[in-house]
Amino acid sequence: MSGIVIRAARAGRLALLAGAWAALGLLPCAALGLRPAAAWAQGQAQPAPAAQPPAAQPPAAGAAPGAPTAGTGKGPLVDESFSIQQDADLFQLQEAATLISRSLDKIADRVGTLAINSMYFGQGVPPDFRMKAEVIILQKLLDANANVKLVQCQECQKLETNIVSGVLRIRKGIPSVDARRELAKKLGVDGFIDIGLYREHNQMTIYLKVVEAQTGAIILVDEVVGRQAYKRDAVTLSFGEVNFPIVISKKTVSHNTLDLTANEQVQLTGRFSFGVDVSFYSDNNQNLAQPHLTLDGGIMLGPYLGFDVVQLPQSTTRVTAYLGLGKLIDPQLNYGDLYRAGIEFIVGDRLVLVFGANAFNKTNIAVSNGEIAKQPALAGATLDGVDYELRFGYRF
Numbered sequence: 400m401s402g403i404v405i406r407a408a409r410a411g412r413l414a415l416l417a418g419a420w421a422a423l424g425l426l427p428c429a430a431l432g433l434r435p436a437a438a439w440a441q442g443q444a445q446p447a448p449a450a451q452p453p454a455a456q457p458p459a460a461g462a463a464p465g466a467p468t469a470g471t472g473k474g475p476l477v478d479e480s481f482s483i484q485q486d487a488d489l490f491q492l493q494e495a496a497t498l499i500s501r502s503l504d505k506i507a508d509r510v511g512t513l514a515i516n517s518m519y520f521g522q523g524v525p526p527d528f529r530m531k532a533e534v535i536i537l538q539k540l541l542d543a544n545a546n547v548k549l550v551q552c553q554e555c556q557k558l559e560t561n562i563v564s565g566v567l568r569i570r571k572g573i574p575s576v577d578a579r580r581e582l583a584k585k586l587g588v589d590g591f592i593d594i595g596l597y598r599e600h601n602q603m604t605i606y607l608k609v610v611e612a613q614t615g616a617i618i619l620v621d622e623v624v625g626r627q628a629y630k631r632d633a634v635t636l637s638f639g640e641v642n643f644p645i646v647i648s649k650k651t652v653s654h655n656t657l658d659l660t661a662n663e664q665v666q667l668t669g670r671f672s673f674g675v676d677v678s679f680y681s682d683n684n685q686n687l688a689q690p691h692l693t694l695d696g697g698i699m700l701g702p703y704l705g706f707d708v709v710q711l712p713q714s715t716t717r718v719t720a721y722l723g724l725g726k727l728i729d730p731q732l733n734y735g736d737l738y739r740a741g742i743e744f745i746v747g748d749r750l751v752l753v754f755g756a757n758a759f760n761k762t763n764i765a766v767s768n769g770e771i772a773k774q775p776a777l778a779g780a781t782l783d784g785v786d787y788e789l790r791f792g793y794r795f
Contacts, residue, residue, distance in 0.1 A: 491603040491625030492532055496539035499605050502621040503544045510590035514552035521597035532596055550586050576615055583612030624713045635662040635751050637792025641680050644784030647690050648776045651784055656680035672705040690776040697729030701739055715748035735762035735782050751792040758785045
């Protein structure tokens, strides 16, 4: 039986990030450096692909006794920064398959055409998930390796039976080195590839092995553990300090407040997120030298856009830079406005450390006549300048 060629079909590209943040007037979309990512194929390889819109074609297959047609991938790098997968298993699988597919570039000069000897799924992989997994793995391998072609080897999986001394013996696969060489010549391939997918305690692992057809030498073995998906929607409670730059008699005094923040964050893509902070603050300036004023308790409301500048491989730990706006819900501070920027460290998708800078628009501060009588310099007090915040939190 001749081999079947599997050809990669380019799926459609996502075009734009949602424009909600651009409406805030902080960042034009072009400044975000958005890049579309390859969409993953969901259909099973078909002997004769049906006509479909170009943006949603599944991988196609066609009969070919000789050398197969090359895949249509453009290079080894696959940008996943503009994709989000709500299914946690598919998220892991797509990333792991993308990473392991790049391993084939190490041997592209030795084996330009590979026959799929086996694709094995461990007991922890649900049966209804295996078809999705097979399609995604093949799509990633083809998409990321323009110089490597894949052929489905039907002969590699056939069973041979033989009765010896009344005992039925069953053998699966290629029986000998010579048989492997003949089969490789028949299929027009340079080697054979084995792929295994295992799942244990919600953790996916992909194994890859490549054997050279003529010598039987193992020329590539690789293992990749999938990175578990972030929480799509998370609530964080954090505690810390927010400082306010108060200008009194042309001198800026940093007024400290204790802060309790509730945060709601939604993951937009693999790297972009959007969140809203609601911070409750209270005065903590009993030891400040005069002149100083006592701040009333208030609320700071702050939406922001975050981008993961660092994502640790095979981990949910990451470093996120954020940029946003803020509004003070405080009559004493004249409902002032501010701009926010900072860094958020998220460890294991649980622990959070936030360090940020707040730039306050100049606004007058309401001071009672009694305080002015005690400290006349407070008469012209304003909120103006840049100050900092530091918070520790836990994600739920």
